[in-house]
Amino acid sequence: MTGLLEPHAIGQSLTRLDGPAKVTGTAPYAFEQPVGDPLHLFPVQATIARGRVTAIDSSAAEAMPGVAGVLTHTNAPRLASDEDRELWVLQSDQVAFRGQFVAAVLAETPEIARHAASLVRVEYAEEPHEAELRADSAKLYAPDELLAGEPTNTFEGDVDGALAAAAVTVDQTYTTPMEHNNPMEPHATIARWDEDGLTLYDSTQGAHTVRVTLAPVFGLDPRQVRVIAPYVGGGFGSKGMPHAHNVLAGLAARMAGGRPVKFALTRQQMYSIAGYRPPTIQRIQLGAGADGRLTALAQDVIELSSKIKEYAEPTGKGTRVMYAAPHRRITHRLDPLDVPVPTWMRAPGECPGMFALEVAMDELAVACGLDPIEVRVRNDAEVSPESGLPWSSRNLVACLREGARRFGWERRDPTPGVRRDNGWLIGTGVASSTYPVYRLPGSVAMIRLLGDGRYRVSIGAADIGTGTWTALTQVAADALGVPCERVDLRIGDTALPMASVEGGSSGITSWGSAIVAAAQAFRDQYGTEPADGAEVVAETPDNPDAARFAMQAFGAQFAEVRVHVDTGEIRVPRMLGVFAAGRIINPRTARSQFIGGMTMGLSMALHEQSVMDPRFGLVVNHDLAEYHIAANADVGDVDAIWIDEHDPYVNPMGSKGIGEIGIVGAAAAVANAAYHATGIRVRDLPITADRFLS
Amino acid sequence: MIPFEYLRAEDAASAVAAVASRPTAAFLGAGTNLVDHMKLGVASPELLVDVSRLPFDEVEPLPGGGVRIGAAVRNSDLAADPILRSRYPAVSRALLAGASAQLRNLATTGGNLLQRTRCVYFQDVTTPCNKREPGSGCSAIDGYTRYHAILGASSACVATHPSDLAVALTALDATVVVLGVHGERQIPLADFYRLPGDDPHRDTVLEHGELIIAVDLPDLPFAARSTYRKVRDRASYAFALVSVAAALDVADGSVRDARVAFGGVAHKPWRATRAEEVLRGAPISDESFLQAAEAELAGARPLAGNEFKVPMARNTLVAVLRELAQEEAR
CATH class of the missing domain: 3.30.365.10 (Aldehyde oxidase/xanthine dehydrogenase, molybdopterin binding domain)
Structure with missing residues (x-):
C-alpha cells in the first residue's frame, strides 16, 4: 500500500x-495530418471466403491516368515475420476470409484509386469454407489460455453433484451475436518511408503498440518506426492493435518513392478488416437453496475464433469474480472459422459473459420467488471466489442498494406482464456489473x-x-x-x-x-x-498489493423497459448505473465514460448484430444504415452516479478504470426489465420486436 | 465510382431529352440514394442530369380540390406544409418517419418515390442479385430476410420498397405526373410500382428518360383522419419492418370508407384493397379490423426469418384502425 x-x-x-x-x-485526426504530395490507397478485397488467388489482371487499373501502381501478392515488398497472420498482407495467394486484401491501387486522388480498384480483376480457386458458429462443431477446441492469459477452464468442487442436490436450478443457454466496434472515426493511417524508416500517422489506441507490433513485421528495429496519434475518434478496442490496413499502407508507402500514402477504410471495409466481438453461445447452470444462495455455478462457453489467428474472448471472466458458490465450473471452447479476425470490443469477456450470468441470476430470483437484488446480495462474495484473495475494495452491495433507492425499486411488484400504460407494457430490471483493475x-x-x-x-x-x-x-x-x-x-x-x-x-x-x-x-x-x-x-x-488483493470495480445497472402490446416494439426510457470504481479523477469525463458505456450496452441490448451470411462468409449489414446502433431517439434518461470508494491498494490515485464497466451488465438489465414487462424471457441478443409477437 | 459527366438541367424538357437520348444517363435529385449507389458500384451512370433546381418546388391546390406536390419539394418542407398536415396527415407523418432530419432537408419528393430497395444483397456488388444484375440469382431468399417481402414476391426477388412517403401516397390514391419525350402522362401510384415477377430489375413502369414532375393527391375529405404508423427496429433512422398508412371514414358506428396501404412488406407499397373491402360497411370493432387485416394477409408468404411480419402487420393495422376510429369519435 x-x-x-x-x-x-x-x-x-x-x-x-x-x-x-x-x-x-x-x-x-490521422487522415487530416498535413503531409505534402500524398498518394491515396484503395484496396481490392477477396470475394471468396477461402481459397487461392489464381490470377490478377490489373492492366485496366494500371492504364488509368493518375494510377501510380497496383500492389498484389506478386509484387508487394516482402514482410519479415508471419507470426501474426492477420498482418501477413499480400504475401501469398492464400485467401483466408472474405474481405481480405488481395490487391490495392495507389493513385493521385482517392477517387482514381477507388475507381481503378474496381477495375482490378481477380480470379480465385475457391475452397469450401465455414463461417457459422455452431455449438455442435466438430472443430471445437480448448485454447491454451484466454485473451489476457486467463485460464481456459476452472473447476472447483462437484458441480454436477451440487446441481443434482440443489433445491432450485437454472439451466439455460444464452447467445450474444457478432458485434462490430464502429468507432465514429474510421481506421485511417498515413504511411511514409524515408531513410530513417517508417512513419505512421495513425488512428490507434496505442502509438507504441503499433510500433512494437509492426516493426518486426517490416523487419525494422522499433526505433525505425514512428507513430503519431494525438487525437483518435473512438476505438472501443478495434484500434487496440494494428490491423491489416496499417501493413498495407506501409507496403504501399515503400513503393511510393518517399511520398506519403493516405489510407482510410470505408465503413464497409471496417467490417472485415478492423475486428469485432465474436458471437458466443453460453450455457449457464445455477444450483441454489430455496433461500437463493448458490451452491453450484457453471458457465460453458462456445465462441467464434478465426482460423488464421486465435482469439479467445474471456467470456467467463466476470463470472469467476462475481458470486460465491462452492462448486464451480467455467469453460471455454473455440470454433475456428474462415472469417475475419476478431478483436477486443469494449469489455471483452465481461460484456457478453455478464449478459448471460446476470439474466440467469434474474431467472434464479424468479425461480426462488426472491427479489433480484436480494439474490445478488445473498451471493455477494466476501473473497474472490476462485483466488480466495480478499478484495482491495468491493462495493457491489452498496451499488445495488443505492441504485434501488434512487430508481424507486422498493415499489416494484415482481409480477411480470401486469403494468400497462397506453398500449405499452412496462417493466424494470437490474443487473450487476464488474470490471478488473488492470495495470x-x-x-x-x-x-x-x-x-x-x-x-x-x-x-x-x-x-x-x-x-x-x-x-x-x-x-x-x-x-x-x-x-x-x-x-x-x-x-x-x-x-x-x-x-x-x-x-x-x-x-x-x-x-x-x-x-x-x-x-x-x-x-x-x-x-x-x-x-x-x-x-x-x-x-x-x-504493484506489490496485486498479489495480496483481488482488484475489481463493481456496479449495478437498472433499466426501465416498455414493450408495445401490438407491435412488440421495445423502448428503454430510463437507465441508471451506480458504480464503485475507486476515486474518480474527473467527474465530467468519468460520467461521459459511464453513460457512454451504458448507452452502448443499450445499443447491444436492442440493436447491435453483425449478420453473418454463412454462404458467403460475409457480414451483410455492413454499414450504419443496416447495422443498427442506438439513435438519439432510442436513448432516454441515462444517468450514472458513483459511490465514494476508498481503495489504497490499486494505485497512487486510488482509481479504478472506468472505460468499460459502463457497458457490463447493461444489456442484462434491459433483458430482465423486458421479462418483467412482458413475462417473455429473451436469452438471445439483440432483443427485437419480433420476440414479443405471437 | 466511375467518372461521370454532370449537367444542370435548365428546364424539364431538356432534362428529359438529355437523359432519354443516352441509356447510361440518370436524373439526379438530392442524390441521397443514387450517390451512395455510385460509390458502391450499384449504379454507374455516365451522365447525371441534375433536376433538383427545376421549378417543381411548390405545393399547389388543384382544380377539383386536390393538391399538386412538385417533384422537387424537399421532404422536410412537404412534411411541414400546412395543407398536407391538415388534409393529408398520413403523408406528413410518413415523411417524418423516414430517414433523418439531414436527409429529409435534402431529399426530394420525386427522388423519395424512386428510392431503390435497401436489400443488403442489392447493395453489395459482390453478392448475386437479380435486381442489380438480372439472371445472377437472388441471395436474399435463403439469406437475411428481416427486411424482405411477405406479399407479392417472386422466386427472382423478395426485396421491399423502402419509401414511407410512397406508402401514404398509395393509400390516398395519389397520381404521379411524368414528363417524357412524348409529353406528359399521369400514372396512378398504385400502378406506378411493379411487382418483381421475372423482371425485378425494374422497380416502376417508368421508361428511361421519363421524369417525375409532380405528385397529385385527389380531394379526399376523410384523409383528414389519416395516419401513418411505422414499426422498426430502432426508434428513428431505420427502415420499416412493417408500416401502415390508413384513412378511415366513419359514420354511425360503422366504417363508410377506408384507405389502407402497407409498407415494408412487398416490392411496392401494398395497397390493401381486400382489407378495404372488408372494412366498408363493417361495424367499428377490433373484430372487424382483425378480419380486414387477415383478409389482406391471407396471401402472405413469409420467408424463413421474417415470419414475424405477418402478425406484426396484422396487429399494426388493427391498432391503426382502432386509433383512427377513436379519433373520429371525438
Missing part, C-alpha cells in the same frame, strides 16, 4: 483540454521543468476520446503538487516515452502510476528548488 495522492486537481470536473480544438475542427507494465513518464515554471510531462499514451489529455494532466498536477495550468502534457507519439495500450480500462492506472513515480523521482532528485531543464524518467512500478 502506498499513500494516495492528496487530491487537489483530482476530483475536479475540469472541462476537456482538447475540447476547443475538437469542436473547432482544428484537432488533427499494464512498461510505461515510462518523463518530467522536465520548463523555463516558464511549467512541467512538461511526456508519455506516449493515447486519448481515444475518453479524456486522457485532461485526466492525466490532473494526475500530473497532483503528483507534482502544482495547478493544472503548470502541467504541459504530451501524449500520442512514439517520440515520447513508452506507454502501454489504451485498453482494459488500464490507461489511468498504468500511465498515471508512471507519472506519479516520475514526480516522486523528480522530487527525490531535485528537492523543492529544481533548476530549469531538470528532468527525470520513471517506469510504471509493479
Whole structure:
C-alpha cells in the first residue's frame, strides 16, 4: 500500500483540454495530418471466403491516368515475420476470409484509386469454407489460455453433484451475436518511408503498440518506426492493435518513392478488416437453496475464433469474480472459422459473459420467488471466489442498494406482464456489473521543468476520446503538487516515452502510476528548488498489493423497459448505473465514460448484430444504415452516479478504470426489465420486436 | 465510382431529352440514394442530369380540390406544409418517419418515390442479385430476410420498397405526373410500382428518360383522419419492418370508407384493397379490423426469418384502425 495522492486537481470536473480544438475542427485526426504530395490507397478485397488467388489482371487499373501502381501478392515488398497472420498482407495467394486484401491501387486522388480498384480483376480457386458458429462443431477446441492469459477452464468442487442436490436450478443457454466496434472515426493511417524508416500517422489506441507490433513485421528495429496519434475518434478496442490496413499502407508507402500514402477504410471495409466481438453461445447452470444462495455455478462457453489467428474472448471472466458458490465450473471452447479476425470490443469477456450470468441470476430470483437484488446480495462474495484473495475494495452491495433507492425499486411488484400504460407494457430490471483493475507494465513518464515554471510531462499514451489529455494532466498536477495550468502534457507519439495500450480500462492506472513515480523521482532528485531543464524518467512500478488483493470495480445497472402490446416494439426510457470504481479523477469525463458505456450496452441490448451470411462468409449489414446502433431517439434518461470508494491498494490515485464497466451488465438489465414487462424471457441478443409477437 | 459527366438541367424538357437520348444517363435529385449507389458500384451512370433546381418546388391546390406536390419539394418542407398536415396527415407523418432530419432537408419528393430497395444483397456488388444484375440469382431468399417481402414476391426477388412517403401516397390514391419525350402522362401510384415477377430489375413502369414532375393527391375529405404508423427496429433512422398508412371514414358506428396501404412488406407499397373491402360497411370493432387485416394477409408468404411480419402487420393495422376510429369519435 502506498499513500494516495492528496487530491487537489483530482476530483475536479475540469472541462476537456482538447475540447476547443475538437469542436473547432482544428484537432488533427490521422487522415487530416498535413503531409505534402500524398498518394491515396484503395484496396481490392477477396470475394471468396477461402481459397487461392489464381490470377490478377490489373492492366485496366494500371492504364488509368493518375494510377501510380497496383500492389498484389506478386509484387508487394516482402514482410519479415508471419507470426501474426492477420498482418501477413499480400504475401501469398492464400485467401483466408472474405474481405481480405488481395490487391490495392495507389493513385493521385482517392477517387482514381477507388475507381481503378474496381477495375482490378481477380480470379480465385475457391475452397469450401465455414463461417457459422455452431455449438455442435466438430472443430471445437480448448485454447491454451484466454485473451489476457486467463485460464481456459476452472473447476472447483462437484458441480454436477451440487446441481443434482440443489433445491432450485437454472439451466439455460444464452447467445450474444457478432458485434462490430464502429468507432465514429474510421481506421485511417498515413504511411511514409524515408531513410530513417517508417512513419505512421495513425488512428490507434496505442502509438507504441503499433510500433512494437509492426516493426518486426517490416523487419525494422522499433526505433525505425514512428507513430503519431494525438487525437483518435473512438476505438472501443478495434484500434487496440494494428490491423491489416496499417501493413498495407506501409507496403504501399515503400513503393511510393518517399511520398506519403493516405489510407482510410470505408465503413464497409471496417467490417472485415478492423475486428469485432465474436458471437458466443453460453450455457449457464445455477444450483441454489430455496433461500437463493448458490451452491453450484457453471458457465460453458462456445465462441467464434478465426482460423488464421486465435482469439479467445474471456467470456467467463466476470463470472469467476462475481458470486460465491462452492462448486464451480467455467469453460471455454473455440470454433475456428474462415472469417475475419476478431478483436477486443469494449469489455471483452465481461460484456457478453455478464449478459448471460446476470439474466440467469434474474431467472434464479424468479425461480426462488426472491427479489433480484436480494439474490445478488445473498451471493455477494466476501473473497474472490476462485483466488480466495480478499478484495482491495468491493462495493457491489452498496451499488445495488443505492441504485434501488434512487430508481424507486422498493415499489416494484415482481409480477411480470401486469403494468400497462397506453398500449405499452412496462417493466424494470437490474443487473450487476464488474470490471478488473488492470495495470499494464512498461510505461515510462518523463518530467522536465520548463523555463516558464511549467512541467512538461511526456508519455506516449493515447486519448481515444475518453479524456486522457485532461485526466492525466490532473494526475500530473497532483503528483507534482502544482495547478493544472503548470502541467504541459504530451501524449500520442512514439517520440515520447513508452506507454502501454489504451485498453482494459488500464490507461489511468498504468500511465498515471508512471507519472506519479516520475514526480516522486523528480522530487527525490531535485528537492523543492529544481533548476530549469531538470528532468527525470520513471517506469510504471509493479504493484506489490496485486498479489495480496483481488482488484475489481463493481456496479449495478437498472433499466426501465416498455414493450408495445401490438407491435412488440421495445423502448428503454430510463437507465441508471451506480458504480464503485475507486476515486474518480474527473467527474465530467468519468460520467461521459459511464453513460457512454451504458448507452452502448443499450445499443447491444436492442440493436447491435453483425449478420453473418454463412454462404458467403460475409457480414451483410455492413454499414450504419443496416447495422443498427442506438439513435438519439432510442436513448432516454441515462444517468450514472458513483459511490465514494476508498481503495489504497490499486494505485497512487486510488482509481479504478472506468472505460468499460459502463457497458457490463447493461444489456442484462434491459433483458430482465423486458421479462418483467412482458413475462417473455429473451436469452438471445439483440432483443427485437419480433420476440414479443405471437 | 466511375467518372461521370454532370449537367444542370435548365428546364424539364431538356432534362428529359438529355437523359432519354443516352441509356447510361440518370436524373439526379438530392442524390441521397443514387450517390451512395455510385460509390458502391450499384449504379454507374455516365451522365447525371441534375433536376433538383427545376421549378417543381411548390405545393399547389388543384382544380377539383386536390393538391399538386412538385417533384422537387424537399421532404422536410412537404412534411411541414400546412395543407398536407391538415388534409393529408398520413403523408406528413410518413415523411417524418423516414430517414433523418439531414436527409429529409435534402431529399426530394420525386427522388423519395424512386428510392431503390435497401436489400443488403442489392447493395453489395459482390453478392448475386437479380435486381442489380438480372439472371445472377437472388441471395436474399435463403439469406437475411428481416427486411424482405411477405406479399407479392417472386422466386427472382423478395426485396421491399423502402419509401414511407410512397406508402401514404398509395393509400390516398395519389397520381404521379411524368414528363417524357412524348409529353406528359399521369400514372396512378398504385400502378406506378411493379411487382418483381421475372423482371425485378425494374422497380416502376417508368421508361428511361421519363421524369417525375409532380405528385397529385385527389380531394379526399376523410384523409383528414389519416395516419401513418411505422414499426422498426430502432426508434428513428431505420427502415420499416412493417408500416401502415390508413384513412378511415366513419359514420354511425360503422366504417363508410377506408384507405389502407402497407409498407415494408412487398416490392411496392401494398395497397390493401381486400382489407378495404372488408372494412366498408363493417361495424367499428377490433373484430372487424382483425378480419380486414387477415383478409389482406391471407396471401402472405413469409420467408424463413421474417415470419414475424405477418402478425406484426396484422396487429399494426388493427391498432391503426382502432386509433383512427377513436379519433373520429371525438
